[in-house]
Amino acid sequence: MMNYQSTRGKIVVSDTRAVLQGMAPDGGLFIDPEIKNIDFDWEKCLRLDSLGMARMILSALLPGYKNMEELVRKAYTGKFQTDDLTPLVPVGEDYVLELFRGPTSAFKDVALSMLPQLMTAARAQEGIKDETVILTATSGDTGKAALEGFHDVEGTRIIVFYPHNGVSAVQKAQMVTQTGANVKVCAVRGNFDDCQQGVKKAFGEINTKGLLTGSGMSLSSANSINIGRLAPQVVYYFIAYAKLLGLGRIKKGDLVDYVVPTGNFGDILAGYFAKLMGLPVGRLVCASNANRVLTDFLNTGVYDRRRDFIRTSSPSMDILVSSNLERLLYLAAEGDTAYVSACMEALAKDGVYQVSDKVLQNIRRDFSAGCCSEAETEKTIGRVWRDCAYLCDPHTAVAFAVAEEYKKQRQGGAPVVVLSTASPYKFPAAVLKAIGGGTEGDEFAQMETLSRITNTPIPQNLSGLRSREVLHKDLIDKDDMLNYILDTLNIRK
Numbered sequence: 001m002m003n004y005q006s007t008r009g010k011i012v013v014s015d016t017r018a019v020l021q022g023m024a025p026d027g028g029l030f031i032d033p034e035i036k037n038i039d040f041d042w043e044k045c046l047r048l049d050s051l052g053m054a055r056m057i058l059s060a061l062l063p064g065y066k067n068m069e070e071l072v073r074k075a076y077t078g079k080f081q082t083d084d085l086t087p088l089v090p091v092g093e094d095y096v097l098e099l100f101r102g103p104t105s106a107f108k109d110v111a112l113s114m115l116p117q118l119m120t121a122a123r124a125q126e127g128i129k130d131e132t133v134i135l136t137a138t139s140g141d142t143g144k145a146a147l148e149g150f151h152d153v154e155g156t157r158i159i160v161f162y163p164h165n166g167v168s169a170v171q172k173a174q175m176v177t178q179t180g181a182n183v184k185v186c187a188v189r190g191n192f193d194d195c196q197q198g199v200k201k202a203f204g205e206i207n208t209k210g211l212l213t214g215s216g217m218s219l220s221s222a223n224s225i226n227i228g229r230l231a232p233q234v235v236y237y238f239i240a241y242a243k244l245l246g247l248g249r250i251k252k253g254d255l256v257d258y259v260v261p262t263g264n265f266g267d268i269l270a271g272y273f274a275k276l277m278g279l280p281v282g283r284l285v286c287a288s289n290a291n292r293v294l295t296d297f298l299n300t301g302v303y304d305r306r307r308d309f310i311r312t313s314s315p316s317m318d319i320l321v322s323s324n325l326e327r328l329l330y331l332a333a334e335g336d337t338a339y340v341s342a343c344m345e346a347l348a349k350d351g352v353y354q355v356s357d358k359v360l361q362n363i364r365r366d367f368s369a370g371c372c373s374e375a376e377t378e379k380t381i382g383r384v385w386r387d388c389a390y391l392c393d394p395h396t397a398v399a400f401a402v403a404e405e406y407k408k409q410r411q412g413g414a415p416v417v418v419l420s421t422a423s424p425y426k427f428p429a430a431v432l433k434a435i436g437g438g439t440e441g442d443e444f445a446q447m448e449t450l451s452r453i454t455n456t457p458i459p460q461n462l463s464g465l466r467s468r469e470v471l472h473k474d475l476i477d478k479d480d481m482l483n484y485i486l487d488t489l490n491i492r493k
């Protein structure tokens with residue numbers, strides 16, 4: 001067992017409980033307070049295959065689980081296009097880590113294939129009879145990946161909220177055609193931050209008022225605020241490193257820089273965990289789109305969400321309140337939960353906080369940041385396609401553009417791994433426009449055009465979407481999310 005503590009106070013629970021609860025009752029996120037001192041044989045880990053690495057890393061981060069090997073096998077076997085899960089592809093002088101080769105063509109699959117296994121096993125180990133109700137806010141990709149992972153999983157129900165007009169037509173089609181007796185999908189008039197805020201508020205209200213007490217149900221989350229989402233993402237940083245070793249590009253111990261397209265700060269934080277576990281990670285470069293709140297924070301120490309929310313061609317990164325940054329703050333503030341609470345209260349109340357020079361210094365020791373405009377994103381998709389014959393989606397393009405800038409300024413020449421988080425086929429309009437193709441027709445016609453022009457295959461899970469029946473048509477105001485949840489669960493208010 002390992003103790004997980006809230007970033008905002010004294011609450012401590014076991015790792016299995018942390019996965020089941022998703023978020024601490026005081027509003028904080030669960031973290032292992034000893035992660036900086038974790039004892040991990042990273043060199044041994046690098047000699048294993050991908051599933052072996054997953055078993056070893058997850059066992060270290062979540063040691064309370066009794067049968068991690070079996071859970072990993074059930075989560076991943078046969079679900080990804082390749083046995084190594086996340087292929088590493090040389091592109092120009094850099095490397096792309098393709099995280100999107102799973103069942104829904106988004107990187108969220110890596111974690112959300114694993115999370116249902118972790119939840120089911122935790123329920124069994126803890127002897128929990130309550131049904132676990134998973135509330136999820138999505139900027140487009142988490143929703144489908146969570147639905148894919150949890151549909152028809154015994155003892156669970158899942159409710160997904162997505163921003164109306166805030167996701168691509170393909171993303172929407174993926175979600176609203178989802179089958180399963182335990183799933184519910186609902187559009188919200190608002191943006192992703194509204195959805196995420198609504199879910200957090202509903203969590204708070206339901207828990208403080210005990211609205212589910214005696215109902216035989218309890219809440220959890222499939223967002224990256226759940227430590228069970230974060231832990232599986234640590235694995236592919238090791239996979240990439242092992243591949244570079246195998247290619248002879250590096251020797252053991254050489255540093256590797258990772259550039260990560262970032263929204264909620266989950267993906268890049270997992271890279272930091274990998275570093276704390278001993279992996280020779282050089283710099284972690286946080287790449288933002290035009291919603292550059294993280295770039296500004298990492299450059300100035302001021303986190304200021306009081307700005308316009310910009311809808312971009314990389315919608316999964318259209319986020320102004322980046323949840324997992326709270327975990328980094330906790331680590332950079334040496335576990336000072338009062339400090340973290342004060343920052344988070346200021347953010348909630350005033351929309352802004354500033355960290356001390358010391359905390360900022362601690363963060364900047366490992367992290368760099370850059371951002372990319374819409375015009376630059378489009379240009380980058382075109383350039384990478386023309387110069388390197390590699391087709392990337394807008395999120396990955398943001399990371400590519402930031403990587404280029406970063407390489408001009410850095411010292412040293414460590415290999416650069418660009419994390420690729422979605423298939424270009426999830427965003428066919430933006431990609432076609434960028435490479436100079438015609439964008440006639442709906443997104444499904446555009447997928448076919450894209451395939452024809454670039455001579456690349458449409459991922460199977462996307463090609464059949466158009467003909468599938470729409471099963472979910474609910475649309476609500478953002479203030480009605482709690483009521484919607486209670487109605488769905490048949491709870492009297």
Ligand SMILES: *Cc1c(COP(=O)(O)O)cnc(C)c1O
Pocket residue numbers: 106107108141142224261262263264265266267268316317395421422
């Ligand atoms: C979720 C997502 C991101 C952002 O990842 P975070 O962990 O939220 O920082 C980037 N790209 C795509 C395609 C995503 O779905």
